[in-house]
Amino acid sequence: MTTQRTSGRRKQALAAAIGVAALLTTAACGGGDDNGGGSKTGAAGFDAANNKVAQADLAKKGGTLKFGAAQDADSWDTTRGYYGFMWNFSRYYSRQLVTFKTSPGQEGATLTPDLATGLAKVSDGGKTYTYTLRDGATWEDGKPVTSKDVKYGIERVWAQDVLSGGPTYLKDVLDPKGEYKGPYKDTSADKLGLKAIETPDDKTIVFHLPTPNADFEAMVGLTSASPVRQDKDTKSKYGLHPFSSGPYKFQSYSPGKSLTLVRNENWKQSSDPVRKAYPDKITVDIFSNANDLDQRLITGDLDLDINQTGMSPQGRTTALKQHKANLDNPVSGFIRYAVFPQSVKPFDNIHCRKAVILGADHESLQTARGGPLAGGDIGTNMLPPGIPGGEGQKYDPYQLNGANKNGNVAQAKEELKQCGKPNGFSTTIAVRNNKPVEVATAQSLQASLKKIGVNAQIHQYDGSQTAGIIGSPSNVQKKGFGIIIMGWGADFPSVQGFGLPLWDSKYILESGNNNYALIKDKSIDGLFDQYNKTLDDAGKTQIATQINHKVMDGAYYLPFVFEKFINWRSSRLANVYTTDGYSGQYDFVNLGLKSAS
Amino acid sequence: MTELSKSGAAVGEPTSASRPPSAFLEVRDLKVHFPTDDGLVKSVDGLSFQLEKGKTLGIVGESGSGKSVTSLGIMGLHTAGQYGKRKAQISGEIWLDGTELLSADPDHVRKLRGRQMAMIFQDPLSALHPYYTIGQQIVEAYRIHHDVDKKTARRRAVEMLDRVGIPQPDKRVDSYPHEFSGGMRQRAMIAMSLVNNPELLIADEPTTALDVTVQAQILDLIRDLQKEFGSAVIIITHDLGVVAELADDLLVMYGGRCVERGPADKVFYEPRHPYTWGLLGSMPRLDREQQERLIPVKGSPPSLINVPSGCAFNPRCPYADIPKDNVTRTVRPELTEVGSKHWAACHMTREQRERIWAEEIAPKL
């Protein structure tokens, strides 16, 4: 009797356990199986919004667009934000003279007039840029946006001691000697003491460059070139409530928790050729649990992830199985790679560098990054495909996606012989401890290098101290970091925006260095100089390609992947597309909802 | 017996062939066994004795001889204190004032505890609850059995503390046990035990935890109180000296059984069991300068799981070979009368024992 009862209970428990397991795998999949194609009411289909517009004509005015986030912006202050999604999102509440075209794919990385009536009138051999402001552009209190507001906004970049965090390209290009001290230390009455910018009247703004820079207009299109009204500048606290010049304004913001934007009633559609302003309200909710966030996306509580860094492994698996039509798989603009500091022996010898490049198992590295969909395509060179001049996998000088996909031991050993290390050598791989995927690639690399006799130790360092640890060439040499695992994305889509800090000898710094390979190649430096003097796009593209080839010829880098993400878009969204302007993210500013409820 | 009829239950009815004894307390063939992983521990294995009101019985033996288990058995504390499956197995009969306790309703026995029979424990520090004042603990003991308010109970507590010789009892009543000295604590313990005028008082090693001078005071106190209340007292001890002057009767236990019992004088001056001789021999004597232990009991107490066959004492007995046919190792000796109301369990003849006592033992004591 007793035993019978016990076994009965056991069966029940087992049944309950199986039930729970089943729940876990199928949890929260409300919708049906909507793989493949697309419909007018449902999801648009897999990759339907990748580099093309999905369901553009279905966007209606009104409704609340709901973003989720695993991470808040570094700052919502236009001068201080540096995260890609912050730049993308900032177009809701701030305008610039020029901005990226609201178009999918590569066209989205080209500039179009915003506050300005047209693109810059360039004169003086590329040293003077002149813009005229269009009529009707206003602040959230109804006052017009003037050229002085634009100048003041740009001047804030100089106040790095108060407003740290954002990109400083404008400061470096307009005032390389650092003569101007920023608006907070400006002694002139109107605080507009920056000499490189002139505002002859409220509608005209003129930039004077000491030397030409081919990417200057891209810098004017950066979020950090947004106008800021002097009387509304709360200095370091500006990011808590930026004063809006766009179609939406801050209603409430609680750092790390939530952000709500509502319509800026003083913004006029007629003054803005770029923004469509479909929804009435935009909310951002920040979640500490990435799985929770993905669950909410899948259940339809949220429309999309503001961070645009791909779903978590768990959510991704569920989504790929059951909601493939809600996913896009864009290229992120990031390259993940290993780099060889030439200061650490034997990586001063190109043959030893080539040995590592050829010896690595590239497919295994791709798997470590998350495979072809979530990790990306095998990287074959160092210029992201979305950047003008980038050739993608077509340019594969070491056959990394071809014959040598799984490593070429024989060829690698041949290189080792030429390097004078026929029996291999020992070295250290430095990797950030806060990026599990990077640690996984380091382990993959370690395993494949063992086959060619290269004995690599893995050193994990505090990821928050990157600038001081691997950003210090003397430390790298001291610790013997022969291989550094890293990743890089462009601040603006050009070879300069991507590669200048990485490859130009002028950018080798004592601390916060990004030219980890310590490349001192006069021809590369020269190509960058030449690039800046070139004003036509075809010429610039050609130089970009040349620079990439030079870098690859030097065998300074072992690229892992051209990174790809799997991003979620809810079935409610219309007019969705990814843009190269923001590294393969959805273009936030013109997202619409299919219905207002 | 009035309580019995009130409860209306058939508790305390004599079982089968038994009939109520005439004695105030009578224990018949008491067995207390504990099942353990190693086997059955026979702590008490067939013990019988009687005790009249106003009399004192001393139960003497080494630790592990079953004397404490006996006292707890009488109090019914084995069944009350056991949780889980491994309960003590108790059989036999315990008659207290005409009621058989082992077959009685446990709740009825509970009501007798503390009122009709009370107990004093060995270590008053651990036997008193550290978190309650002496007064609270005495008041609790009183109010379980008396429907009085706290004030009355408190007065009673103060009165009892005064009676057991605690100075300033009205102040000390609010002290915690740890604020008392060892002797004072034992006095308080006694006060608590006597608060309900119990008819049977069991003192389990009441002086062991105390120093020598305090020991004497406590024993005097117990004697005085016994005279005053007319209770029956059982004093359990491993030290014959403690009961020498106090006890009317003595019961010597070994291996869970009685090996000798009889009037205290007889057991002291005409002991008829080699184990009793050993106990007498190892008794410290204040009147001698050198503590000579002439006839110490060699060896260690027997295992209660595998009790030696025959006489349980045989492995330690110097005279085990005197009886013929190896009988000490095969046959368990029964208690036989060796004098008036004096019983001992030994295979040697009465004459052999009288001779050994008179010639070999007594002169050396």
Add this chain to the structure above:
Amino acid sequence: MLAYLIRRLFAAAVMLVVIITVVFSIFFIVPKWAGVDIALSFVGKQADPAAVEGVREKLGLGDPVFVQVWEFFKGLFVGRTYSGGGDTINCSAPCFGYSFRSEQAIWPVLKDRFPVTLGLALGAAVLWLILGVAAGVLSALKRGSLWDRGAMVVALAGVSLPIYFTGMLTLAIFVYGPLNWFSSDYVPLADDPAKWFSAMILPWVTLAFLYAAMYARITRATMMEILGEDYIRTARAKGLREGIVIRKHAMRSTMTPILTMLGMDLGALIGGAILTESTFNLPGLGREVLLAIRNQDLPIIVGVTLITSLAVLFANLVVDILYAVIDPRVRLA
């Protein structure tokens, strides 16, 4: 008793000073010795020298160590200002620091997040005390029974299963799953008690499950030990009913170690419910510190560490006092 209280309070005050100094040193002084420039952790991707200098000036990182510690102390009690680069930031007392990352003083953040964590910890504590102690006592009394073994197996599971597992499981069933009974959107108690309760019930249960398991095991072991004490035998010898022996005599002693644990656990939970809070997305201190770590927002980490230490300190003080109330022997110590 009064002397005891004063001694405890004094000891707590000394500990307070020590804790503040140690916490400050760990985050601001030790990295300096280790050769790490903490100003770098306050600025962004491009470590502009001016930005680093600005942070250094505002934080006074160039000042001698004792000045920095003193300023920190002063901030806690009277408030302080951070100035540099023509910008001045007021941080009113109690100034637990200022985040240059999210541009906010730490105290308001702590004040906002604290009630969430406190509600989580206290609610769960009530649950696990009731469940754990009851299960432990029953197990001790029915030692070896089916109930006892069953309860101890469940307790073992509770102790071994991590929060994020049980948490995700309950979320999958009760929030996203077929039993959509509860919400997982936190609403402050003052705004809507019913919604607050609905959002808190799963975290409470999940957290309480883990702790109830521990408490059941401790209670069982302690209770079994206490039941073997002489004074319990004395209580029975008085003729007390078994129920009263357990409740009045055994429970009071059993509560002593449980209270100690409760004090430590509650204190630790104030800053340590990281997993629970992030799993259930409760905007409490634990989630805040997790986000701060992700954002490398050092001052928030310092602030939470400090408030946690203070919570542990306070919880211990309360336990010490309760101890004295329960156990008269302690009052002498």
